[in-house]
Amino acid sequence: MVPPxxxxxxxxxxxxxxxxxxxxxxxxxxDVWSTDARMAREYAxxxxxxxxxxxxxxxxxxxxxxxxxxxxxxxxxxxxAVLADVSEDFVTELAMIRGxxxxxxxxxxxxxxxLTGKLAPTWSQLYAGQLTVxxxxxxxxxxxxxxxxxxxxxxxxxxxxxxxxxxxxxxxxTRYHLYRIDAAARDRRRRAAERTADVHxxxxxxxxxxxxxxxxxxxxxxxxxxxGTYAGWARADGDTRPIGQLRSAxxxxxxxxxxxxxxxxxxxxxxxxxxxxxLRAQAPTGAPPAExxxxxxxxxxxxxxxxxxxxxxxxxxxxGGSLTIALDDPATGQTIAVxxxxxxxxxxxxxxxxxRHTSPTATxxxxxxRDPGDGPGLRPPPTTPGYRPTAAQRxxxxxRDRTCRxxxxxxxxxxxxxxxxxxxxxxxxxDCTNLCCLCRRHHRIKTHAPRWTFTLxxxxxxxxxxxxxxxxTTRPPGWHHDPEPDPPWLDDTHPPDPxxx
Numbered sequence: 359m360v361p362p363x364x365x366x367x368x369x370x371x372x373x374x375x376x377x378x379x380x381x382x383x384x385x386x387x388x389d390v391w392s393t394d395a396r397m398a399r400e401y402a403x404x405x406x407x408x409x410x411x412x413x414x415x416x417x418x419x420x421x422x423x424x425x426x427x428x429x430x431x432x433x434x435x436x437x438x439a440v441l442a443d444v445s446e447d448f449v450t451e452l453a454m455i456r457g458x459x460x461x462x463x464x465x466x467x468x469x470x471x472x473l474t475g476k477l478a479p480t481w482s483q484l485y486a487g488q489l490t491v492x493x494x495x496x497x498x499x500x501x502x503x504x505x506x507x508x509x510x511x512x513x514x515x516x517x518x519x520x521x522x523x524x525x526x527x528x529x530x531x532t533r534y535h536l537y538r539i540d541a542a543a544r545d546r547r548r549r550a551a552e553r554t555a556d557v558h559x560x561x562x563x564x565x566x567x568x569x570x571x572x573x574x575x576x577x578x579x580x581x582x583x584x585x586g587t588y589a590g591w592a593r594a595d596g597d598t599r600p601i602g603q604l605r606s607a608x609x610x611x612x613x614x615x616x617x618x619x620x621x622x623x624x625x626x627x628x629x630x631x632x633x634x635x636x637l638r639a640q641a642p643t644g645a646p647p648a649e650x651x652x653x654x655x656x657x658x659x660x661x662x663x664x665x666x667x668x669x670x671x672x673x674x675x676x677x678g679g680s681l682t683i684a685l686d687d688p689a690t691g692q693t694i695a696v697x698x699x700x701x702x703x704x705x706x707x708x709x710x711x712x713x714r715h716t717s718p719t720a721t722x723x724x725x726x727x728r729d730p731g732d733g734p735g736l737r738p739p740p741t742t743p744g745y746r747p748t749a750a751q752r753x754x755x756x757x758r759d760r761t762c763r764x765x766x767x768x769x770x771x772x773x774x775x776x777x778x779x780x781x782x783x784x785x786x787x788x789d790c791t792n793l794c795c796l797c798r799r800h801h802r803i804k805t806h807a808p809r810w811t812f813t814l815x816x817x818x819x820x821x822x823x824x825x826x827x828x829x830x831t832t833r834p835p836g837w838h839h840d841p842e843p844d845p846p847w848l849d850d851t852h853p854p855d856p857x858x859x
Contacts, residue, residue, distance in 0.1 A: 394487070394490050395487030396487070397490075397491060398484050398485070398487050398489060398490055398491055398494070399484070399485055399486075399487055401484060401491045401494070402473070402481055402484040402485035403485070404470070405469065405470035405473045405474055405481065406470075406474055406481075408452065408466065408467060408470035408471075409470050409471055409474040411448075411452070411826070412444050412448055412467060412470070412471060415444055415445040415447075415448040415451070416443060416444065416445065417442070417443050417444060417445055417446075438464070438468045439503075440468050440471045440472060440475070440502075441464070441467060441468065441471070444467070444471075445807075446802075446803075446807075447803045447807040447810070448467065449463050449464045449467055450463075450764070450799075450800065450803055451824045451825065451826065451828075452466065452467055453765075453766045454765060454766070454822065454824045454828050454830050455824065455826065455828050457765070457766070457830065458766060459766050459767075459768075460766060460767065468502070469495075469498050472498055472501075472502050473494070473498070475506075476501075476504075476506040476509045476510065477497060477498065477501060477502075477509060477513065479510070479513045479514075479517055480494055480497050480498075480513060480517065483517060483520070483521070488520075488521045489520060489521055490521075492525050493520060493521070493523070493525055493528055496525050496528050496529045496532065497513070497516075497528075497532060499529075500529065500532045500533060500536060501513070501532070501536065503546065503547060503550060504536065504540065504543060505540065508536070508539055508540045508543070511535075511539050512532060512535045512536050512539060515531075515535040516528065516531050516532050516535060551572075552574070554572075555572035555573060556572055557569065557570070557571050557572070558570040558572075569609075585605050585608050585609045585612070586605055588608045588612070589601060589604035589605040589607075589608045592604050592608065628650065628681050628682065629650075629682045629684060629757055630648060630649070630650055630681070630682070630683050630684065631648060631649040631650075631684040631686055631693070631757075632648035632649070632683075632684075632685075632686065649835075681698065681699060682696060682697070682698060682753070682757060683696070683697050683698070683699075683702065684696050684757050684758070685697065685736065692818065692834075693754065693757060693758040693834065694736075694738070695736035695737060695738060695754070696753050696754045696757045696758075697736055701736070702736075704734070705734060705735050705736045707734075738754060738790050739751045739754055739790060741787050741788060741789040742788045742789075743788070744788060745782050745788060746788070747776050747788055747793060751776075751788070751789075751790055751793065752776055754790055755771075755776055755790060755793050755794065755795060756771035756774070756776075756795060757771075758790075758818075758834050759771065759774075759794055759795040759834050759835075760834070760835045761774075761795065761835070762774050762795055762796055762797040762800055763794045763795055763796060763820045763832050763834075764796060764797070764800040764822065764832070765822055765830040765831070765832050766830075767797060767800060769797040771795050773797055773798070774795040774796060774797045774798075774801075775795070775796055775797070775798060775801045776793050776794075776795065777793065777794060777795070777796045777801050777804065778792055778793060779792050779793070779794055779812060779813070779814030779820070780792055780814070791814075791816055791818075792814060794814055794820060807825075808825065809824075809825035810822070810823070810824065810825060811823040818833060818834055819831050819832065819833040820832050820833075
């Protein structure tokens with residue numbers, strides 16, 4: 359939607375401007391109902407559109423690209439059965455269209471195919487505004503894996519009067535009829551959930567994180583009770599911290615076992631991105647924050663981290679651990695060079711002689727009396743003639759990109775390939791300006807999927823165009839750019855292009 363403008367300036371619309379003060383309370387209630395109905399109809403319409411796009415992306419389309427590396431065993435196991443007949447790159451394309459993560463796009467695609475398939479009666483009531491989106495999602499969750507005949511029978515029982523049924527009550531009714539018609543449904547759902555069980559980490563905005571462990575409910579409950587018991591013992595021993603904090607610390611200690619000296623020590627591999635002016639003792643006010651392994655920290659916190667790691671005297675890293683310093687341009691955030699502590703020492707100049715002298719009267723080579731500041735400095739790795747990137751190139755690319763560069767993908771560099779944007783076979787150089795991180799899935803799409811276009815520009819941003827013509831752009835995390843000018847379609851003399859965002 360193009361915002362209204364007067365003399366080229368956008369008009370600020372407030373919530374009160376779209377609601378008339380003369381409406382009665384009954385009018386407002388009716389508007390709430392009609393809004394729910396419109397949202398339900400739009401959701402149903404979107405499901406029909408996504409289904410039609412999926413129909414045009416049938417799995418047979420994948421064979422048009424010839425031999426290709428297929429998805430791995432874990433990826434195939436996690437692929438929903440309803441997507442089995444859809445091309446592998448469809449979910450990625452849908453995520454690009456909507457500008458969302460692929461997990462969200464996958465859920466949306468699955469819901470669309472189910473609603474327009476075996477849950478067509480639910481789709482009809484949703485499109486008619488007789489069900490809300492939340493009520494429809496209850497049926498999607500409980501009947502999505504049911505046999506089509508069972509799903510049809512259950513819908514015939516629960517859809518009459520479902521619009522007046524709150525979602526929790528609708529879920530109870532659906533379970534009753536589902537388990538009555540298909541007694542094995544509950545065990546089947548449990549076994550399916552066990553196959554997809556995993557351990558997840560969720561980052562919270564306050565700098566903490568959550569460790570989520572999927573498992574059978576009785577075992578999960580027993581584990582929580584055991585943690586509570588151990589935390590109670592710590593409280594009895596005099597620990598005055600809140601009981602929730604004690605449970606959290608106890609659970610982490612049980613997993614990491616810091617008291618167990620028979621195992622190898624846990625080591626850290628840290629990457630710090632910081633603009634050099636922000637690390638000086640007299641950093642200016644408003645200095646840009648630094649980034650420590652993907653988390654923003656203040657310049658003062660970064661200086662403290664470096665001090666804690668004994669960075670100032672360039673002491674060696676602990677065995678098995680490492681510290682990587684990414685030197686970023688303070689104006690743009692562009693990663694200029696990446697160095698370890700030893701690299702920094704060599705770049706700065708150590709002042710040590712390169713030749714030993716057996717006689718105090720021997721002639722000294724000029725390099726023997728170097729000053730501590732006469733090192734070669736740091737610069738990006740040079741181009742290599744081979745296909746495989748050098749270790750220095752790989753370190754710079756993975757540190758610069760942080761994740762897969764595909765829009766919406768956040769897989770870490772350890773799970774990514776270093777890919778030539780302009781193919782090496784077509785003359786593309788093995789140079790940092792032509793290399794970027796792509797996870798294996800998106801690397802396959804770039805190389806084999808038809809009608810996808812990937813363009814890596816000299817300033818580092820990557821432009822990806824889908825087969826349907828949608829274009830998205832990503833830049834390495836941390837790059838700062840002035841706001842781009844308004845696109846030409848905001849001018850009335852140019853028609854809008856809805857596909858370019």
